[in-house]
Amino acid sequence: MDFYDKDLVSIRDLTKEQINYLLDQSEKMIPYAKGEKVKKVLDGKVLGNLFFEPSTRTKLSFESAAGRLGCTVIDVSEMSMTSMSKGETLADTIKMVDGYCDVIVLRHPHEGAARLAAKFSENPVINAGDGAGSHPTQTLLDLFTMRSAKGSLEGLNIVLVGDLKYGRTVHSLAEALTMFGAKLTLVAPESLQMPKDIYNHIVEKGCKPVKTAVLEDVIDQADVLYVTRIQKERFPDPAEYQKVAGTYRIGNAILREAKSDMIVMHPLPRLDEILPEVDDTQHAKYFEQAFNGVPVRMALLCAILGGDING
Ligand code: NCD
Secondary structure (H helix, E strand, O other): OOOOOOOEOOHHHOOHHHHHHHHHHHHHHHHHHOOOOOOOOOOOOEEEEEEOOOOOHHHHHHHHHHHHOOOEEEEEOOHHHOHHHHOOOHHHHHHHHHOOOOEEEEEEOOOOHHHHHHHHOOOOEEEEEEOOOOOHHHHHHHHHHHHHHHOOOOOOEEEEEOOOOOOHHHHHHHHHHHHOOOEEEEEOOHHHOOOHHHHHHHHHOOOOOEEEOOHHHOHHHOOEEEEOOOOHHHOOOHHHHHHHOOOOOEOHHHHOOOOOOOEEEOOOOOOOOEOHHHHHOOOEOHHHHHHOHHHHHHHHHHHHHOOOOOO
């Protein structure tokens, strides 16, 4: 698997073989991610963590992943703390940071920012979420969580529910699942359905998604229910957000309609779309999913920076 020195801007940058390789490597990282084993295979490397949008899991799990492998992290969390607040362009900022580290992890409010950064950086750039665009590393940990729970990714019946328009995690995830022949059901109010370009892309790749607004009609078919937050911050008009806020609330009542081994996932943070009563059921996988960010990002950093845990 050759992913040394490569950018990860979109999940389309990876082949199915490369994804499988990264998931296999992620499995091997688990004892290292938990600190039960220690191998500082990225000793001497530096990661630049640039987060220009709020983040808990993605930022901290990249830091944890790097730290477990002996890679130093330099970071900025707010645009106001950088020279961008003085008017410096993203391109110039990236060119500077490029000189201070070996890999750049970027979260930015604008779709396309990671692609732009990759153009201006000689070192690899990892997209940690670009506006309503995509979130490929979240997809890797989502796939890892599904594969761990279900044994295989092939042919799973996946229901994606919530904000499919602005939710970047489901954009990357739908594309990746299509590579694995998943059956996708897209549950959202019409105004929050999957953007046309992504919908057309997955159809072109052989997926035949079912679209509906009614979760009750499809939940009994699901192997995985992937719930997303309605992305309030991306609505141009707050009144439009109010119309769809709270549309889906997953509680134990609706889960009684589901297969007993169906898993519920969520990239988090959640608002009210999964009730706390679900946390203690056999369905809940979202906290394990959040932990999986560490081994998966360790595997990715090793692949990109050339660290070999097996050696
Ligand atoms: C998501 C994101 O930032 O896109 N969170 C995450 O990375 N785990 C989901 C969200 O904010 O709703």
